[in-house]
Amino acid sequence: MPLARDIIAAMAILKVIRLGHPALRTKSKEVDRKELSTKFFQKFLDDLAKTCVKNSGAGIAAPQVGKNKRVIVVHVDPKNPRYPNKKPFPLTIVVNPKVLKKSKITKEDWEGDLSVGIRALVPRSKTCIVTGLDRLGKPVTYRLDYGFHARVFQHEIDHLNGIFFIDRVKRKETLSELKEWKRYWKNKKMLRSRLK
Numbered sequence: 001m002p003l004a005r006d007i008i009a010a011m012a013i014l015k016v017i018r019l020g021h022p023a024l025r026t027k028s029k030e031v032d033r034k035e036l037s038t039k040f041f042q043k044f045l046d047d048l049a050k051t052c053v054k055n056s057g058a059g060i061a062a063p064q065v066g067k068n069k070r071v072i073v074v075h076v077d078p079k080n081p082r083y084p085n086k087k088p089f090p091l092t093i094v095v096n097p098k099v100l101k102k103s104k105i106t107k108e109d110w111e112g113d114l115s116v117g118i119r120a121l122v123p124r125s126k127t128c129i130v131t132g133l134d135r136l137g138k139p140v141t142y143r144l145d146y147g148f149h150a151r152v153f154q155h156e157i158d159h160l161n162g163i164f165f166i167d168r169v170k171r172k173e174t175l176s177e178l179k180e181w182k183r184y185w186k187n188k189k190m191l192r193s194r195l196k
Ligand SMILES: [Zn+2]
Pocket: 112, 113, 114, 155, 156, 159
């Protein structure tokens, strides 16, 4: 049996592709149970999760590492400097995720992405229900009543359909490079009060 440290050493941080790469605009394929059960695919899931954590992402989707398979990772860590003050969501891998239901009520909030240094306000349904499989192929359902969690799932599932968050931006004037975002938008009181 391999030692735990050998397994950890074998895990790799994958390269995150940048906006403009065609894989981000390709519809991803479902993962069948046979493929999911292979050692190769299980290692890919570990690598994808590790890549999310190491890049301080609230989530990542397989196309972001150039693999057009329907897999997402969600991980909301309150210690993450990119998304402070959000309720935690444990490191979770969902295979073949689907938004089963989403609220008509939407809310705008800031989104960014590991594939581009831009943020913008994006309207999303406040709550949603997501179904899919866990890494062992067992059906799972997530009832996402907390807005930010529902947002991250919707954002990541969009990636599987070749949709990038900037496609959903309504107020284009909020599209900001990170430096400008920090300077002009992050603490903008007027905007904050409009968002409440
Ligand atoms: Zn993304």
